[in-house]
Structures are given as structure tokens and as C-alpha cells.
Amino acid sequence: MRILIVGAGAVGGYFGACLAQAGAEVTFLVRPARAASLAITGLVLVDLDCERTTVPVTTVTADRLDDGWDVVLLAVKATGLASALVDLEPAIGAQTVILPILNGIDHISSLCERFGAQHVLGGVAVVATELGSDGEIVQVAPGASIAFGELDGTTSDRTTCLLDVLAKAGLEAAVSESIMRDVWEKWLFMAAGGAASVLLGGTVGAIVATTDGADVVRLLIKEVVGVQRAEGYPPRDDALDRVLKVLTQPGSSFTTSLYRDFKAGRPTEVEPILGSLVHRAVIRRIGTPLLRAATIRLRVHENSLSGSP
Numbered sequence: 191m192r193i194l195i196v197g198a199g200a201v202g203g204y205f206g207a208c209l210a211q212a213g214a215e216v217t218f219l220v221r222p223a224r225a226a227s228l229a230i231t232g233l234v235l236v237d238l239d240c241e242r243t244t245v246p247v248t249t250v251t252a253d254r255l256d257d258g259w260d261v262v263l264l265a266v267k268a269t270g271l272a273s274a275l276v277d278l279e280p281a282i283g284a285q286t287v288i289l290p291i292l293n294g295i296d297h298i299s300s301l302c303e304r305f306g307a308q309h310v311l312g313g314v315a316v317v318a319t320e321l322g323s324d325g326e327i328v329q330v331a332p333g334a335s336i337a338f339g340e341l342d343g344t345t346s347d348r349t350t351c352l353l354d355v356l357a358k359a360g361l362e363a364a365v366s367e368s369i370m371r372d373v374w375e376k377w378l379f380m381a382a383g384g385a386a387s388v389l390l391g392g393t394v395g396a397i398v399a400t401t402d403g404a405d406v407v408r409l410l411i412k413e414v415v416g417v418q419r420a421e422g423y424p425p426r427d428d429a430l431d432r433v434l435k436v437l438t439q440p441g442s443s444f445t446t447s448l449y450r451d452f453k454a455g456r457p458t459e460v461e462p463i464l465g466s467l468v469h470r471a472v473i474r475r476i477g478t479p480l481l482r483a484a485t486i487r488l489r490v491h492e493n494s495l496s497g498s499p
């Protein structure tokens with residue numbers, strides 16, 4: 191199975207390195223600067239004990255991209271999605287399936303419109319990794335899993351084959367027959383957790399250590415659930431319980447990549463993770479004051495990065 195990983199960043203780099211280490215046929219589609227540095231250093235993984243592992247990887251740049259890929263694992267940020275879709279176009283042949291692991295939901299319709307729904311799976315990656323200053327992939331919290339499935343919930347040979355490859359690499363992977371619901375539930379988690387940290391300025395543990403902190407987290411969850419219910423994707427009870435538990439866990443150091451990007455002064459995925467929910471709420475006339483405030487806080491951040499007032 192020929193696998194093309196688009197983006198050798200925190201998530202693509204992590205899953206791709208695990209696959210490459212296990213001998214899977216993996217190539218990273220990268221931009222020239224990343225290709226040059228990976229050729230010198232290989233892909234470096236840093237685990238929770240600060241142990242470094244160097245994995246030699248094969249890369250390709252967009253100008254040399256061929257077709258005939260079985261799986262494209264799409265692991266760019268939403269901010270890089272538009273250009274990545276242009277770059278990966280030559281890779282999409284009749285048998286190619288794209289597995290996106292971006293947070294949010296809007297990228298799925300962008301992929302379906304551009305390449306046809308028959309080429310698109312849904313995917314959810316649960317992992318906490320960051321790109322270090324030298325391009326290394328640093329794991330910042332335990333656990334790494336990936337779930338994926340056909341958008342219509344059917345089972346297929348291609349998802350079974352991909353599961354086999356991921357499992358052989360020792361990855362915690364699962365085929366889901368309800369992947370769209372899984373993606374919406376992950377979105378709930380990201381949006382509520384991200385908005386809470388952005389508005390209140392800390393980890394889950396720091397927020398819930400304050401008077402009323404956990405109440406505000408619950409209100410944020412309620413706002414997201416209200417929008418998702420109106421959109422036809424209310425979270426299942428067990429998913430809602432999990433979100434509530436993780437986002438109100440005393441002492442927890444949990445943060446989202448949205449908040450980590452904000453805190454580090456990088457561009458954030460504000461629009462697909464928060465703006466898209468607020469937009470849907472406005473259309474449906476649902477009040478989401480806390481989500482709106484978090485969205486505006488991040489838009490101010492984005493404007494300051496781009497030098498706008």
C-alpha cells in the first residue's frame with residue numbers, strides 16, 4: 191500500500207514516522223525547506239521521556255509528485271489547506287483515498303467538492319504533539335490513536351487494508367462505522383476546550399482550580415452542543431460524558447493545539463474550530479456569547495500577527 195503523508199508536521203510526522211519505522215511504504219509530501227532539512231536530519235521523534243529517535247524518511251515535493259497512491263493522509267493545518275489541495279492534486283488517481291485528520295468539519299466538504307466524495311474518508315487523530323524549533327516532533331502528552339471510516343458508515347476493503355497497515359505499525363487504530371459523528375464529537379472537544387483555555391488563559395487544571403471556572407467550561411460545552419444539535423449532530427451520551435470529564439478534570443495539564451498555537455504566538459485554526467460554529471449559530475439564531483468572545487479574541491490575535499489594526 192503506497193501511502194502519501196501530506197505535511198511532516200506534528201501529527202503527520204508522528205504517524206508517518208511510526209509507519210516508516212515499521213517498514214510501511216510511506217512518502218512525505220513536503221515543501222522544499224522541509225525536504226532539505228529532513229534529508230539532513232531525518233525525522234526526529236522526541237518522546238515523553240525526552241528520548242530522541244531518528245527515522246530516515248522519503249520525501250517528495252509537489253513539482254515531482256506522481257500518481258498511483260493508495261492512501262493520502264492529509265495532515266496540514268487548516269491555514270495551509272487551500273495550497274495543500276492544489277499541491278496534492280496530481281497524487282489523486284482512480285484508486286486513491288484521502289484520510290484527513292484535521293480538526294473541525296469544513297475540510298471534509300472542501301475535499302469532497304474538489305476530488306469527489308468517493309475519494310474521501312473521515313478521520314480523527316487523538317495525539318498531542320508539537321513541532322520543535324529544529325523541526326523535531328515532540329510528544330507533549332501520552333496516547334496516540336487514529337480512527338477513520340467511510341463517510342456513509344459502510345465497511346470497505348480499503349479501510350480494512352489501511353487498518354492492517356496501521357496496526358502492523360503498532361498504532362492504536364480503528365475503523366469507525368460512525369466517523370462523521372466521531373468527527374463532530376472531536377470538534378465539540380476541541381472547540382469547548384480550546385475556547386475555555388483561550389478565554390480563561392490556562393490549562394484545564396488551572397481553570398477548574400478557580401471559583402466558577404468549571405461552570406464556564408460547562409457553559410461552553412452547552413453552547414457547542416446547542417449548535418451541533420441544531421445541525422443534526424448532537425454528541426452521543428458517552429462522548430458528552432467524556433468531554434465533560436476531561437475538560438473539568440482537577441489538576442489536568444490538558445490543552446489543545448489551538449491554545450498552544452495561540453500562546454506561542456503562531457497563527458491558529460480559529461475559523462474552522464470556532465468561527466464555523468459561531469457562523470452556524472448566527473444563521474440558526476442560537477446565542478453563543480462565550481464562543482463568540484473566544485473567536486474574537488483569536489481574530490484579534492490573527493490581526494496582530496498580520497499587522498492589521
Ligand SMILES: NC(=O)C1=CN([C@@H]2O[C@H](COP(=O)(O)OP(=O)(O)OC[C@H]3O[C@@H](n4cnc5c(N)ncnc54)[C@H](OP(=O)(O)O)[C@@H]3O)[C@@H](O)[C@H]2O)C=CC1
Pocket residue numbers: 196197198199200201202219220221224265266267268270271273274275277291292293315316317318319320321447459
Ligand atoms: N498537534 C496536535 O496535537 C494535533 C493536531 N490535530 C490537527 O491536525 C492538523 C495538523 O496539525 P499539526 O500537525 O499540529 O500542524 P503542524 O503545523 O505541526 O504541521 C502541519 C505541516 O503541514 C505542512 N504543510 C502545510 N502546507 C503544506 C503543503 N502544501 N505541502 C506539504 N506540507 C505542507 C507544514 O509544513 P511547512 O514546514 O512547509 O509549513 C507543517 O509541517 C490540524 O488540523 C490540527 O488541528 C489533531 C490532533 C492533534
Ligand SMILES: CC(C)(CO)C(=O)C(=O)O
Pocket residue numbers: 293315316317318379380445446447448
Ligand atoms: C483534542 C486534541 C488535544 C487531541 O488530540 C487535539 O486534537 C488537538 O489538540 O489538536
